[in-house]
Amino acid sequence: MVRLFVMLAFALLYCASAAAAVQIKLHADKSRIRLGEPWTVTLQVDDAHEPLSTISLDRVKQLFNIYSATGSSERRRVRGHPQVFETMVLVLYPLHAGNLQLPALEYHGAKSRPLPVRVDAQDASVSFRASLDVPHPVVRQPAMLTLEIRDEGTLQWAVPHDLKVAGAYLHWQGEGQREETLAGKRYTVHSYLWDILPLRDGVMEVEFPLLDAFMLGSRLRYPLEKLQSYVAPVPAYLPVHVPVGKPEVSTAPLPDEIAVGRPYNWQLTIRHGGLNAEALRKLLPVFNSNDGVKFYPLQFEAGAGVQNEAGQQVIRVIIPLVAQRSGVLSLPEIRLPYYDLGLARVESVEMPAPGLNAYSPFWRMVRRVAAGLLVAGLLGWGGYRFAQLLRCMRRKHHLLKSIRNARDAVTLHRLLLQVAAGVAAQTLQQWLAGMQGRAANGRLLVLVQQLEQVLYGRNDQAADIGRLAADFASALQRKKCRLFSSP
Numbered sequence: 001m002v003r004l005f006v007m008l009a010f011a012l013l014y015c016a017s018a019a020a021a022v023q024i025k026l027h028a029d030k031s032r033i034r035l036g037e038p039w040t041v042t043l044q045v046d047d048a049h050e051p052l053s054t055i056s057l058d059r060v061k062q063l064f065n066i067y068s069a070t071g072s073s074e075r076r077r078v079r080g081h082p083q084v085f086e087t088m089v090l091v092l093y094p095l096h097a098g099n100l101q102l103p104a105l106e107y108h109g110a111k112s113r114p115l116p117v118r119v120d121a122q123d124a125s126v127s128f129r130a131s132l133d134v135p136h137p138v139v140r141q142p143a144m145l146t147l148e149i150r151d152e153g154t155l156q157w158a159v160p161h162d163l164k165v166a167g168a169y170l171h172w173q174g175e176g177q178r179e180e181t182l183a184g185k186r187y188t189v190h191s192y193l194w195d196i197l198p199l200r201d202g203v204m205e206v207e208f209p210l211l212d213a214f215m216l217g218s219r220l221r222y223p224l225e226k227l228q229s230y231v232a233p234v235p236a237y238l239p240v241h242v243p244v245g246k247p248e249v250s251t252a253p254l255p256d257e258i259a260v261g262r263p264y265n266w267q268l269t270i271r272h273g274g275l276n277a278e279a280l281r282k283l284l285p286v287f288n289s290n291d292g293v294k295f296y297p298l299q300f301e302a303g304a305g306v307q308n309e310a311g312q313q314v315i316r317v318i319i320p321l322v323a324q325r326s327g328v329l330s331l332p333e334i335r336l337p338y339y340d341l342g343l344a345r346v347e348s349v350e351m352p353a354p355g356l357n358a359y360s361p362f363w364r365m366v367r368r369v370a371a372g373l374l375v376a377g378l379l380g381w382g383g384y385r386f387a388q389l390l391r392c393m394r395r396k397h398h399l400l401k402s403i404r405n406a407r408d409a410v411t412l413h414r415l416l417l418q419v420a421a422g423v424a425a426q427t428l429q430q431w432l433a434g435m436q437g438r439a440a441n442g443r444l445l446v447l448v449q450q451l452e453q454v455l456y457g458r459n460d461q462a463a464d465i466g467r468l469a470a471d472f473a474s475a476l477q478r479k480k481c482r483l484f485s486s487p
Contacts, residue, residue, distance in 0.1 A: 024043060029041075126155070242346065246338055330353050333353040
């Protein structure tokens with residue numbers, strides 16, 4: 001028994017001496033920094049029994065953001081005994097300015113000394129501003145959360161993510177950048193936007209992560225205070241699917257007409273930060289089919305192919321329909337209820353019932369075929385008449401040329417009898433009588449008498465025939481072409 005007590009005593013003495021031998025060495029790269037700059041602290045323990053990652057850093061997190069904690073170990077022999085040397089490098093970013101200190105760290109019963117650091121305010125050229133476009137929204141009222149970072153253009157900022165807000169829906173909207181001049185100095189303003197929809201009344205807090213910036217390869221991390229806003233309640237009678245605030249409702253331009261029996265998609269575009277497809281199913285009227293239009297189940301597309309404006313959820317509503325008859329069809333009126341904040345009551349966005357023209361494809365095709373046949377018939381008849389005119393003109397030209405070139409009375413007589421088509425004449429008097437009321441005139445009568453004298457008298461001279469043939473050709477030149485058509 002005595003022997004056991006002796007062994008226990010030696011074990012306790014050994015452990016106490018080992019604990020007393022453990023020492024935590026601390027070293028910082030700087031004793032004074034600016035808010036946003038890193039602070040590097042190195043921990044070293046000789047003859048360590050386990051890695052330094054077992055050290056609790058909970059108290060450190062209250063004052064600093066631990067960006068990294070990198071550990072390493074090295075085995076060496078000291079006085080013939082193997083020992084483990086542990087090192088851990090902490091990269092810390094202060095959460096606020098002032099006189100801070102790294103709390104004492106414990107390792108196997110040993111404590112380090114607190115390590116002070118002076119944290120000055122951030123550079124005056126860097127500033128932050130977080131705001132809501134609706135300072136005090138009500139429950140389910142869409143708002144826009146804006147974070148603006150202003151610097152001199154020397155920093156590159158990472159997009160802040162992982163914002164924390166309880167009791168609200170948060171959706172990333174986008175970012176922008178602009179240039180500003182203040183007091184004669186030029187600044188770059190980086191803007192980050194989120195849609196925010198409060199879901200319950202009371203105090204709403206938005207907690208921002210550390211804002212990461214980079215300058216010449218160095219990382220800077222800036223803390224930002226929480227943004228607080230009071231959210232007012234809505235009336236208890238208001239259903240949860242009724243939006244707060246007036247939504248924007250628009251419809252795509254309707255075509256001039258649609259075909260009977262063929263599907264058509266009537267499209268509505270609704271913009272509001274607190275609406276979704278499930279709510280719209282309950283809010284939109286029921287589209288009942290009738291003798292003119294047959295409706296099919298609605299389809300919803302959230303922001304598909306639609307420009308999304310800041311603070312608004314864009315939903316496209318597709319209303320499939322089929323026209324059942326031709327004529328002017330009346331589509332139903334659109335009424336979308338919402339809670340009006342100014343009037344403190346439920347109002348409605350109303351769109352008058354638009355008219356839509358429908359046509360029958362069958363009868364339109366019949367009319368088109370009939371019109372096509374009519375046009376084809378007219379073109380064929382016109383072509384036939386044009387061909388007749390060309391033939392008549394060629395015959396007229398040929399006959400007049402032959403008459404003008406006639407050198408004897410018999411030839412001239414024969415050619416003249418061919419001029420009046422449809423007149424069965426054997427003599428010039430019969431030919432002239434057949435042309436009475438058509439093309440005959442006093443000059444032709446005189447020329448016929450002169451030709452008869454040549455034919456039956458004694459004045460058959462070539463010079464007289466040439467002149468007479470030229471006179472006949474000149475008199476007939478002005479006559480209509482149909483007199484020269486083929487019999």
